[in-house]
Amino acid sequence: ICTGSLFTSNRRLYQFSNMLIPVVDFAAYKLGKHEVSGEQLESLSGELKAAFTEVGFVYLKNTGITQQEVDEVMNISKKFFLQPDDKKQPFLRTSFANSPNHGWLCSETESLNPKRPGDLKEAFNTASLHPGMNWPELEGLCGFREIQTSFFLRCKDLCLHVLRVMAHCLGLEAEVFLNAHRLIGTEGNGSTLRSLYYPQVRSDRVKEDQLRCGEHSDYGSITLVFQSQEGGLQVQTRSGKFISAPSIPETVLINVADLMQRWTGDVFLSVIHRVLLPPAGDTSTRQSLAFFVQPDDEVIITCCDGSNKYPPVQAGDYLLQRLNNSFVEGQSISHT
Ligand SMILES: O=C(O)CCC(=O)C(=O)O
Numbered sequence: 155i156c157t158g159s160l161f162t163s164n165r166r167l168y169q170f171s172n173m174l175i176p177v178v179d180f181a182a183y184k185l186g187k188h189e190v191s192g193e194q195l196e197s198l199s200g201e202l203k204a205a206f207t208e209v210g211f212v213y214l215k216n217t218g219i220t221q222q223e224v225d226e227v228m229n230i231s232k233k234f235f236l237q238p239d240d241k242k243q244p245f246l247r248t249s250f251a252n253s254p255n256h257g258w259l260c261s262e263t264e265s266l267n268p269k270r271p272g273d274l275k276e277a278f279n280t281a282s283l284h285p286g287m288n289w290p291e292l293e294g295l296c297g298f299r300e301i302q303t304s305f306f307l308r309c310k311d312l313c314l315h316v317l318r319v320m321a322h323c324l325g326l327e328a329e330v331f332l333n334a335h336r337l338i339g340t341e342g343n344g345s346t347l348r349s350l351y352y353p354q355v356r357s358d359r360v361k362e363d364q365l366r367c368g369e370h371s372d373y374g375s376i377t378l379v380f381q382s383q384e385g386g387l388q389v390q391t392r393s394g395k396f397i398s399a400p401s402i403p404e405t406v407l408i409n410v411a412d413l414m415q416r417w418t419g420d421v422f423l424s425v426i427h428r429v430l431l432p433p434a435g436d437t438s439t440r441q442s443l444a445f446f447v448q449p450d451d452e453v454i455i456t457c458c459d460g461s462n463k464y465p466p467v468q469a470g471d472y473l474l475q476r477l478n479n480s481f482v483e484g485q486s487i488s489h490t
């Protein structure tokens with residue numbers, strides 16, 4: 155009985171905090187639908203606008219991306235991560251000349267909050283779909299390239315639908331955002347699919363203040379997030395309090411990132427989030443997939459309301475600067 159009531163009360167808390175991040179039904183403009191009626195666009199943009207101006211995060215359901223697709227990417231990614239480091243070393247991030255952000259990040263090399271020790275996570279960034287790239291092709295990993303690439307393209311399609319609705323939210327022509335995201339998946343755009351693996355945490359080895367992922371906001375226009383069932387992701391509210399953003403199966407969690415906040419003169423909010431360590435003694439691992447949407451490198455971001463709230467900035471330069479601020483020494487990248 156005791157456990158039961160504890161569970162119930164935990165569960166209530168969970169649902170309560172969860173209510174702050176709205177769940178929006180995207181069926182009217184899901185993948186495969188090339189058109190959306192004026193009425194449906196109106197209703198979707200009303201819901202997204204409320205979420206992005208008040209919370210900065212939204213769960214979308216009925217996007218057309220299925221749980222099965224997500225599981226497939228997580229499963230093949232996990233096989234990669236579970237290999238010994240020397241097998242992953244050839245794919246190290248910064249070792250690909252034409253796409254320095256592409257590849258594997260080993261644990262504790264990135265601190266998304268530079269005041270904390272390195273994040274307790276590993277990741278694989280798919281930042282280039284160029285046919286000349288070298289991909290992991292080890293035993294049991296067949297299909298790694300195909301699976302990451304096709305999921306990248308699914309996320310690309312979905313983000314274009316979302317960006318169209320976001321322009322509508324602000325009374326702007328759809329092209330305002332879409333024209334700035336024409337090169338996703340090519341050399342002129344930094345959008346990246348990041349597959350994340352949070353290994354078991356050994357409490358005797360954790361450094362002071364270390365987290366799975368330190369407090370940060372994302373850099374680009376928007377981010378699509380898919381999480382495994384283990385919790386940990388928290389989002390800061392306007393009052394400064396952190397609330398949980400648990401995985402909700404069959405949904406995509408979408409958040410506004412910093413360039414989008416700048417672009418909209420602070421109308422859409424890019425909010426701080428983090429991933430906590432599991433409770434002491436909890437040996438579970440965690441996975442997530444983040445599709446970081448970035449405007450084309452050459453695009454100059456100015457406030458879309460015509461104000462001078464922020465000086466113009468070139469999207470590619472901005473990304474590079476932000477990336478370099480969160481890596482430990484020796485992991486800096488520069489223009490190619
Ligand atoms: O793992 C997650 O759920 C989110 C990770 C994240 O926020 C990031 O990598 O930017």
Ligand SMILES: [Fe+2]
Binds near residue numbers: 371427
């Ligand atoms: Fe993030």
